Amino acid sequence: MYYIDPHIHMVSRTTDDYETLAKMGCVALSEPAFWAGFDRGTVHGFRDYFRQLTEIEPRRAASYGIQHYTWLCINAKEAENVQLSRQVIEMIPEFLSATNVLGIGEIGLNKNTKNEATVFLEHVQLAVDHQLPILIHTPHLEDKYQGTRMILDMLRDFTGVIPGKVLVDHTEEHTIEAVLAGGFWAGMTLYPVSKCTPARAVDMIERYGHDRICVNSAGDWGPSRPTAVPDLILEMRRRGYSEFAIKKIVLDNPLEFFQQSPNFRVPPQRIGLAS
Amino acid sequence: MVSPQETFSGAKIKPETPVLDREFLEIRALILQLAAALDRVDRNDKTSNDDLRMERICAGLKVVAERDGAIGDRAAKVQLIFSHPYDAHWRTQFEL
Numbered sequence: 001m002y003y004i005d006p007h008i009h010m011v012s013r014t015t016d017d018y019e020t021l022a023k024m025g026c027v028a029l030s031e032p033a034f035w036a037g038f039d040r041g042t043v044h045g046f047r048d049y050f051r052q053l054t055e056i057e058p059r060r061a062a063s064y065g066i067q068h069y070t071w072l073c074i075n076a077k078e079a080e081n082v083q084l085s086r087q088v089i090e091m092i093p094e095f096l097s098a099t100n101v102l103g104i105g106e107i108g109l110n111k112n113t114k115n116e117a118t119v120f121l122e123h124v125q126l127a128v129d130h131q132l133p134i135l136i137h138t139p140h141l142e143d144k145y146q147g148t149r150m151i152l153d154m155l156r157d158f159t160g161v162i163p164g165k166v167l168v169d170h171t172e173e174h175t176i177e178a179v180l181a182g183g184f185w186a187g188m189t190l191y192p193v194s195k196c197t198p199a200r201a202v203d204m205i206e207r208y209g210h211d212r213i214c215v216n217s218a219g220d221w222g223p224s225r226p227t228a229v230p231d232l233i234l235e236m237r238r239r240g241y242s243e244f245a246i247k248k249i250v251l252d253n254p255l256e257f258f259q260q261s262p263n264f265r266v267p268p269q270r271i272g273l274a275s
Numbered sequence: 276m277v278s279p280q281e282t283f284s285g286a287k288i289k290p291e292t293p294v295l296d297r298e299f300l301e302i303r304a305l306i307l308q309l310a311a312a313l314d315r316v317d318r319n320d321k322t323s324n325d326d327l328r329m330e331r332i333c334a335g336l337k338v339v340a341e342r343d344g345a346i347g348d349r350a351a352k353v354q355l356i357f358s359h360p361y362d363a364h365w366r367t368q369f370e371l
Contacts, residue, residue: 064356113339114369121371146359150365174354200350210286245286 001241003250004266005029005157005229006257007106007135007169007187007216010068011049017219017226022064024230027251028266030069030258031057032106032135037078037221043087047094055099057113061086068268069258071105071135071188072096077112079119089122096130102261103127105135106169109147112139114254121154128160133260135187138170140194152182162269167214172196180212190228198228198235205249214254248268309336331356 002025010031021029031053038138040046053070063070072095074088095101104127109116109233139147151168155161163183171179171186172195179186188204189195196204201215220227229250236246258264313337316323323329335353362368 060316111366114371117369117371142357142359145355146361146365147362152298153363153366173350174358203350240287242286242288 001025001233001247001250002027003229003233003242004254004258005219005226006167006254007032007189007218008216009034009220010061011052012221013219013226015060018061018064018066019187021264022066023224024227026066026252027230028067028069028258029061030071030102030135030208032071032137033073033075034137034220035075038039039078039081039120040084043084045092046088050092050095054095054100055194063169067100069102069261069264070098071102071103072101073104073107073123074093074119075106076108076110076116076120076137078140079116080113082115082118085119086122089119089126092126093130096132099263099265101263103133103135103165104130104260105133105167106137107134107240108169109136109139109151110137110143112143112147112150117150117154118152120213121158124158124161128158133165133167133257134161136166136168138168138175140170144170144172145174148177152178152184155184156182164212167257169216170195170218171204173200173204176208181209185214188213188214188215189223190232191218192223192225198232200233210245210248210253212253214255214257215249 005021005026006029008029008031010029033049033053036049040049041258050072054074055069058068072092074085079085090268092104104123107120107123109120114180124134136151138151148168148171155163155166164185167185167187168175168179170189172188173221176186176188186208188201190198190201195218205213215229215232217226217228225231233246233250236249255266258266316329320326334356338349338352338356341349
C-alpha cells in the first residue's frame with residue numbers, strides 16, 4: 001500500500017533505509033528539524049543543517065522515488081538558549097522559498113520551561129506571518145500531559161492561528177482528545193518505549209475516529225523503526241479493516257494536511273488518486 | 276448521531292476475531308513480564324518500596340486490574356498516573 005510518513009528524521013538514517021521505505025510503499029515523507037543529539041553552538045550550524053534538509057535529503061530520497069519534504073525551526077531542547085533561537089528564527093525565511101519546505105516545525109516544548117514557551121510563541125508568529133502550517137512536538141513521558149496542555153493554551157489564544165493548519169504530534173491516550181477537540185490535527189508516533197505502539201494507535205483511531213489523525217515513525221538516530229507505519233497497516237489488516245479505511249489513515253490524511261502548504265506537490269497519478 | 280468509533284468500525288470488511296481470543300496469550304505474556312520485572316526489582320533493590328516510581332507502578336497496576344468503571348479508559352488513566360499535573364495558571368507564573 002502507498003503511504004506517507006509525515007515525521008521521520010532521514011538525516012539520521014542510512015540510504016538502505018530509503019530503499020526499504022520505497023519497497024514498503026512510501027511515496028513521500030516529511031522531516032521536521034530536530035535535535036542532533038547535542039546542542040549546536042551557532043546559527044551557522046543551523047544554516048548548514050537547513051541546507052542538508054532542503055538540498056541534500058531531497059536528492060537522496062528522489063533516487064528511490066520518494067518525495068522529501070521538510071519543516072524548519074530550532075527544536076525545543078535548544079530553545080532554552082533564547083538568544084541563539086532568535087538568530088535561527090531570523091534566518092529561517094532564507095529557506096522558506098525552498099521547494100520542499102512545508103512549514104515551521106517541529107516546534108514545541110521539552111521540559112515546559114519559560115524559555116521554551118517564549119521561543120515556541122516566536123516560531124508560531126513566524127508561521128502566522130508566512131501563512132504556513134505548523135508541526136508541533138509535544139514533550140516526552142511525564143512532561144507530555146502538562147506540555148501538551150500548555151501548547152494548546154498558547155495556540156488557542158494566538159491571533160491568526162488556524163487549528164486545521166496545525167498538527168500536534170506525539171499524542172497519546174491522555175492528550176489526543178484535547179488536541180482533536182481544539183480542531184487541530186493529531187499525530188501519533190509509533191516509537192519504542194517512550195511513545196505509542198501500532199496496536200495502541202489503532203485503539204485510539206477506534207475511539208476518536210479517523211479524521212485529522214496521522215501516524216508516523218519519527219525514525220531518528222535513537223532506537224526506532226523507520227518502517228513503523230507499515231507495522232500499523234499490518235495491525236489494521238489484522239483487525240479486519242478495509243484497504244480503503246487503512247489508506248485514509250496512512251495516505252489520504254497526510255495528503256489533506258500537507259496540501260495546505262503551497263510547496264506540497266505529490267502528483268495524484270503517482271499514488272493512484274487519478275488516472 | 277453516529278460516533279467516530281461506530282463510523283470507523285463500519286470500515287471493517289470481515290468479522291473481527293473476538294478480541295479476547297486474539298489478545299489473551301499476549302496479555303498473559305505481558306503480565307508475566309511485569310511480574311518477573313517486579314520480582315527482579317525486589318531481589319536487587321531493597322529500597323524500591325520507598326521509591327515514588329514504585330508507588331506509581333502500583334497505582335497503575337490497580338487501574339489495569341479494574342473490572343468496573345474503567346471501560347476503555349485504562350490507558351489514559353495510567354498515562355495520567357505517570358504524568359506531571361497541569362497547572363492552568365502556568366502563564367501567570369511565567370509572566371507570559
